[in-house]
Amino acid sequence: MKCLAFSHPRDSRGFRKLIVVATEAGKVAALHNGDGHIVWSRPFPRKLAPQQLLQWQLFHDLTHAPRVAALHSGSSGSILTVLDAHTGAALEEVKLPGRVDKLVGIGTLSISEGVEQSVYLAVELPETTGATPRVTLLPDTPVARDFFVAQQRSLFFWTESAAAHTAPSTLEAPALQGYGFDGTAAEAALSGAPIHAVRTWSLAFPQPLLAVAARDPKEPTHSSVKVLGDRSIKYRYLNLNTMVVVTGLAPGVWVDPDEQDSIQATIHIVDSASGHVLHHQLQPYARGPAAAVITDNMAAVQLWDASAARFALTSLELFDVTPREFSVLDALFNPNATQPVTSFNPPPLEVISASFFTRTPARSFGVTRTRAGITSKQLLARTIYDQVYAIDPRYIDPRRPKKTKLTAQEMEERLLPYQDTLPVNSLSFVTYDKQQSLSTHCSIRGPSPRYSTWLRFSDGLHFHACQVHAHRLRAPTSLSHVAAPFKWTTLHRCISGHGFSLPGLPGCTYQRDSTLNLLMQYTRVSPAKGFDTLDDDFNYGLLLTALLVLSTASVVAHFYTKSTSLAAKWK
């Protein structure tokens, strides 16, 4: 299931969103984020069920609705349907001759006044190992082709092989493959011929892949340095192409008790444009299941510690240690003071890492996001207990000192003394209910509750993470296996008070394709405790009363002082 979020054009605070979802059953629907009701829904034939939902066009004026594209990829051909996000009407259909194995978003371009078009590369991987993948531009217009040619030299993409998750990879069947474009691709794009990508790098690991995480290209970063307590500067390694790759023993693989001591997992920091392995570190006794995330210059990896029989979270912080002199005049007046970062000449890295036992093990991670990237981010862990827990970055700071008495500088940096287990603060849970009946039901039937994408939206200095947590319920074959219909309305209430209760969806029965059969949860998260907005229960009446009383008192006092001073003058 895929989903996207669009903001309301007249909404200045960024709280009103329209969530467009595409289900496996072939239905594309839009939900209102206030109470979750369906704004529109559009069924697709089962065989042409869209597998991807893409942002297509965004308009800056109020009269046009944003457009979303639903892509179905098949062996005989692929279809891209462009829908109006506010009404669900199909606006155009683009047919592609081949499969679409991978889809790469390469940015947005403004095609006319106030219209932003997102451009994608539809990659068809070759059947034979020697051939190069064929790439089609979506949309395939001259403007998009010019856009592609303009950035062709700095454009790269990488793919991950599904087989590498179960078995070690070889160079013939690498785990990670990077592609780029050369001059022939630019000529082909300009002449209208099919574009071919070239393989630039491939990586094979002796152990199966456990988790791969890359940085979000649109993630805003506010500061490129970290200032320590003694006022010295550490330069953060902020290359957008950094990714973290975790390899190790796959979950469920039997290991002989005599060989338990040789279990180890490896965390690699890889540059995805050049394929350089910038750093790798061994985690002894660690194995899958694993989850990883990388944001800014911090990576977090969760592995199972076989010797302690607990989940362990390792955090890594990357710093650029090229020797450099900081000159204040340069920083203030020289426009070329900051040199751009390139993947093909990686600087020397310093990686600081620390591991902690975690009592909220995660299946996957997300990170809160803001518009400017100023407030510290919280790591959102989707736990194996179907809850979402927000981990404060101070707890997983790898620079936590391993002593109890802190110096003044460490206290100024707000560092906490190292403790081997991460605390569980019940107020940091983003979700409220545990869906007991639902998970039991799903475990009987088969499909486990799984996450769709994390939606992140931001509003100035206020940080929100909107997560859409969907349970896909496949219709049971016989209704006798269905659990007693639980009340959809009472299942989700968010602790922050911003939640909603899902009203009874139309046709709330277990029928295939007639309803969405989804259970959605929507939450707003404020890592900075919402310092810039008023609470929902702010007492406006009290404020008005106080203002009225004060203004009346000031008027009365003014007359009183006038009369007393006049009496004094007449004395």
Next chain:
Amino acid sequence: MVALKDWKMNFDTIMPEKQARSLDPPAYDDRIAKELVSSSSSTRKKDSGMLARKQQALYSRATGPIKNIAVMCFMAWMTGNSIQIFSIIMTFSLLAQPFSAILSSGQMFQKEPEWPQLDVLLPRLLFCLVQGAQIVFGLYKLNNMGLLPVYPSDWISSMKVPETLEHSYPSL
């Protein structure tokens, strides 16, 4: 017969509009009521030691605030070096007071027209120096609080985040 001058009470004062609206007694003028009675210095005899005494008075006026400044500095030292609202207010007043005193020193040390040999400039400079000592103490206090931008890290916010030259995208 002497023509009697017509007696009239003239209510025109400097601020006629105020007169029209307020209920003040007739011919009451705020400015006149507050005016200090200036001693007519022209009637006083010029002493031989008058100049020296006047000069001495000016110098003592210049060095007078030293005690006040010492007390202010001691109070500022007592508030400590942490960033609290009281220390902020105290440091601000510590710096603002000498500035306003220096700017108004012209009014304090005015040249007297009947004593042209009176040196007003030197006492005025001395006064400004004494106030300057309080400013220096204020800057020293700011430095102890860590608010003076003497480290490179204080200027680092003007540095932009470096852009990445290559863009590598994951597949969706």
